[in-house]
Amino acid sequence: MNLLLFNVIILIYLLITLYLGYRGWKGTKDTEGYLVAGRKAHPYIMAMSYGATFISTSAIVGFGGNAGLFGMGLLWLTFFNIFVGIFIAFVFYGKRTRRMGHNLNAMTFPELLGRRFDSKFIQYFSGLVIFLGMPLYASVVLIGAARFMETTLAIDFDVALLIYSVIIAAYVVWGGLRGVMYTDAFQGTIMFIGMAFLLLMTYSHLGGIAISHQSLTDMAHLVPGNLAQMGHKGWTEMPISGSSWWWTLVSTIVLGVGIGVLAMPQLAVRFMTVKSGRELNRGVLIGGIFILFMTGVAFTVGALSNVFFLQTQGDIAIKVAGGNADSIIPVYINAAMPEWFVYIFMLTLLAAAMSTSSSQFHTQGSAIGRDVYETISQKRGGSSIMVTRAGIILAMVIAVTLGYVLPDNIIARGTAIFFGLCASAFLPMYTTALYWKRATKAGAIAGLLTGTFVTVLWYLFIHKAEAVPLGISKMLLDRDLLVADMPWPVVDPIMVALPLAALVTVVVSLITKRMDRGHLEDCFRGLK
Template sequence: MSDNFWLVLAIVLYFGLMVAIGFYSWRKTEKYDDYVLGDRGLSPLVAGLSAGASDMSGWLLMGLPGALFVAGMSELWIVIGLFVGTWANWKWIAPRLRAYTEVAKNSITLPSFFENRTHDTSRMLRFTAAVIIIFFFTFYVSSGMVSGGRYYESTFGGDYLHGVLIVGSITVLYTFIGGFLAVSYTDVVQGGLMFLALVTVPLMALFALDNPADIFSWATSNPYGPWEEGNPTYFNMIAGVSAATIVGNLAWGLGYFGRPHIVTRFMALRSPSEAKSARRTSTVWVAICYLGAIFTALVATVYFGQKSASVTDQTGFETVFLDLARIMFHPLIAGIVLTAVLAAIMSTMSSQLLITSSALIEDLYRIFNKNPNHTTLLVLSRAMVIAVALVGMALAINPSDTILGLVGFAWAGFGAAFGPVVVASLYWKRLTAPGAIAGMIVGAVTVFVWGSVDALSGAIYEIVPGVILAGLAMVVVSLLTRPKPGVAEEFDRAAAATDYALAHPDEPFTEALRNRGGASAV
């Protein structure tokens, strides 16, 4: 049998499992809150793995190994920033956000939390946040469609558009059917695939080398990939890298505080106290996956320098992981390993579809129809999943540098627009709705303008000025306006409920609300 037969079999089995999980989740999705947030019933294991898998995308298995293969360890600054950001997000944001979103009228989306947290009655805060989410995530979804098409094209030699339709349709199907639970449960499987692939591929390639110790020296003085005589500064993290670049790469970690599809996992936990266990799961998963990507690059410098094999992608060298997987394993096993890349693409895209759908229905539609029934909300949410996917597919038909360029700084856009507001919502009692609106608008606009000007974006990553200016705007406007009545009291109830829940991890969170949150918080 041909190699393609085994690859196709592995993909079909994977797709079948994803759809089966979708139907399983559908049976547990009885009401609108289930579809959007899983009725706040996510276990720490599922939340931790789901947050990691939906965050990483194909960059972890293709972009990062390729960058490290070409440029060397100077690319590690972004990894450090992201790892610290992951830990900090779970440590300082997750417990408080889980508690406060329930205290603040049981908010089930980030825009609705901002509105309820500040007691905004104008609806402008919720509207502004929803528009930012819809704008950036629509292009993100399109990027996922493009990645799916390219994956299908490079793996099977198939038609790009067929890949867009196949990958997009399967992702839409299980998201449409099972909502948040389907997205979270499939993320666990996808995260597991990514984990196993990033551990086994570099290990198998390492065992195939004549001298495994070469991985720590080969790249500096031997030809490989783009280097005809080696890269003498391969292991030097600061060679040729400016201080501004290092700061900008480390600042990627700031983006986590404003990522809607990450913080939604915090909101879905059963209790704030479970954030600690979820943090351990997520940070261990991320750490080992990063190490796998790093060692994939290190091993590849030796393997493709010594063996009679070459990297398929001779431009960005982003296929080093895929090429090693094809060489090391039987086609069926290689197919299963290669589904890890597809899993990374689909896990991110499904989360983006659901968050965008929620923003359209929960945060825009409900502005104009405040009391729709749950059946209507469920139907509309599922319809919006399809609608957003169709827009993403349409944009992916002829992908342009402009669309893909927007995706490049969407991380900064979310980090600058939402990050300061999320932190202030949880830790600054004085935050007001006008201050939050000002911060979001200034953050998003700064990132958009800064990232569009080559001279500025080349100087420092746009998230740095975005977060600074957004924070300043938020603080200044908040100090010039007054918080609404009851905001300070609710802030204290949420903080007390969080502290009580963390001190009494064995008690259900409803007990923490009764004991420290006040009757009005239940």
């Protein structure tokens, strides 16, 4: 396949994407249509949109590259993604979110929480957390797509980043969530096919399943000395329990992302787009299979790339990629796969990035328009939609700017930071909102503030990966870290902030006045 033919395929793909965005725009008649797709989404559209939003280039390129560094231990994240991110999310959170969202006429995740606890503060503060916290996550998704375009098409990274962002803006700003979900389902289908081919071709290239995995096991003696000192035992074993490598893998990557998915605003809002709980039941199988093929394949191939590079270049993946884990998957694809598949896989990554980016920007726009502007100004309708669209454009500008300045090896870490922030800030409040009538407005606010600020302060003063480069602790306290004793510098904030937020939510709720019985009956109508 030559470059001209590939460009034709890309053009067709983009035209289809823009057409689906146009369909979304034509079908969007009001605020409900723009924010929750009219609450009539097909189960396949909803499930594929959920999966495609969940899985992006950060999972395929960023976490796939980290699998080349950490090994098969990342497959625990696949387990959490399916069990927590699909089964628990759809069955235990999705149905109640859909029903309560309908009862309260909520159209965004912060609005659902704000109306459940009868608090404008919860709505606009949550909107601000999303709008200010998501740009890092959005930017690493952009970086993942642009890096592969740079490697494959030999074009400048900055140019690739700009072109990609303009394309997304063309259909997100006007099409609303309906347009986003249509394009997500189309892009998710492409992603599924591309990843299935990648797995089959990798095993075929390395001599089969048993031989390739045994070869990876036999490479344990090649673990670099600095990684071995941190607890790395090989690419088919978990790190030494309690080591810095173990804490990074388990607390930051597996738990941070695996649990954080439950409170991701751009995913939770999908539950409010279907007309009944039956659509969510149908979506569990579709979503589970999709996530298995996306993350399971990416992590397996990322780890097995070490075998390929040892056989062909005599070295391990991270060294072949120049020390940048974000480059492992692009370098492997370009080195190991035939030219025609390289182009097809680039289309897969483009679809993965666009599906997630579009949802991120739509969520940020709705946060600033619906949750902040409307809540504070009390103005609804046309002006709110315009602010939402302006918010989308501003969010895109911020993400692109960050994409130009962020360092290497940032994709997986940037994703984990936002997932962990959402879990700590929102999950205790979200869970009690759905299941515990005794939860109070004061308890929800206390938990929200605790989770948010403990997470931020932990990143600024204790978690080594962020605190040392930022230098705020050094500037204010004249020391790199507030607490330098192991294992605290490598313990992810979610391990501390989430339990504290949950405890504060419960304790404050128990000692403050119950919420109005009539309000609770409205919230829980139709829920057992």
